[in-house]
Amino acid sequence: DQQVKQNSPSLSVQEGRISILNCDYTNSMFDYFLWYKKYPAEGPTFLISISSIKDKNEDGRFTVFLNKSAKHLSLHIVPSQPGDSAVYFCAASEVQGGSEKLVFGKGTKLTVNP
Amino acid sequence: EPEVTQTPSHQVTQMGQEVILRCVPISNHLYFYWYRQILGQKVEFLVSFYNNEISEKSEIFDDQFSVERPDGSNFTLKIRSTKLEDSAMYFCASKVGVPTGELFFGEGSRLTVL
Numbered sequence: 001d002q003q004v005k006q007n008s009p010s011l012s013v014q015e016g017r018i019s020i021l022n023c024d025y026t027n028s029m030f031d032y033f034l035w036y037k038k039y040p041a042e043g044p045t046f047l048i049s050i051s052s053i054k055d056k057n058e059d060g061r062f063t064v065f066l067n068k069s070a071k072h073l074s075l076h077i078v079p080s081q082p083g084d085s086a087v088y089f090c091a092a093s094e095v096q097g098g099s100e101k102l103v104f105g106k107g108t109k110l111t112v113n114p
Numbered sequence: 115e116p117e118v119t120q121t122p123s124h125q126v127t128q129m130g131q132e133v134i135l136r137c138v139p140i141s142n143h144l145y146f147y148w149y150r151q152i153l154g155q156k157v158e159f160l161v162s163f164y165n166n167e168i169s170e171k172s173e174i175f176d177d178q179f180s181v182e183r184p185d186g187s188n189f190t191l192k193i194r195s196t197k198l199e200d201s202a203m204y205f206c207a208s209k210v211g212v213p214t215g216e217l218f219f220g221e222g223s224r225l226t227v228l
Contacts, residue, residue: 034217036219041221041222042221042222043118043205043207043219043220043221043222044157044205044219045219046216046217046218049216089156089157091157099170100145100147100162100164100169100170101147101159101162101170101172102149102159102217103159104149104156104157104158105156106155106156107156
């Protein structure tokens with residue numbers, strides 16, 4: 001039961017270019033979405049989030065776009081830097097439904113080449 | 115910067131043994147969580163804890179699992195009789211409040227059941 005799907009297990013981009021990581025979800029009750037970054041041997045680190053009442057949220061080089069009708073969100077990183085190389089997880093929750101849990105995708109491994 | 119700390123970083127145990135994983139959440143946080151990641155799979159929610167009781171748990175969190183906040187600082191996950199399939203990285207997380215507070219993760223405790 002994959003409620004949150006990240007269909008690309010890996011992505012490779014050149015330094016300075018844009019990285020676009022995609023995420024799809026199936027549960028229409030999800031109303032809050034987050035992106036986490038994870039380095040090996042470390043816990044996930046929060047990057048950016050977006051509420052379902054918005055379609056875009058920007059924080060420095062990171063922008064998250066939400067398309068509710070398509071049940072799709074994406075994370076844009078521009079310009080990409082080698083230090084951005086990590087596994088990126090999309091996560092979703094049902095805040096209004098009172099659920100505490102985050103449902104994670106399987107992650108996309110981003111490699112930014114110098 | 116405050117952080118969630120977890121001990122041990124790695125524990126190896128025999129099947130059927132009890133294991134306790136320990137976490138010290140960030141001091142002003144009120145909501146506490148355990149997640150796990152089996153190697154190569156997605157991060158999965160186990161349990162959330164607020165006001166000294168479980169607020170939500172997943173199907174994975176069966177009677178073999180329990181959580182406790184014994185002294186106002188530690189937050190523990192106990193597995194009473196470990197199984198091979200319990201081998202995973204276990205992440206503790208905490209946040210200040212709901213509904214949309216950022217979840218801070220610890221670095222994880224790797225459990226290997228032989």
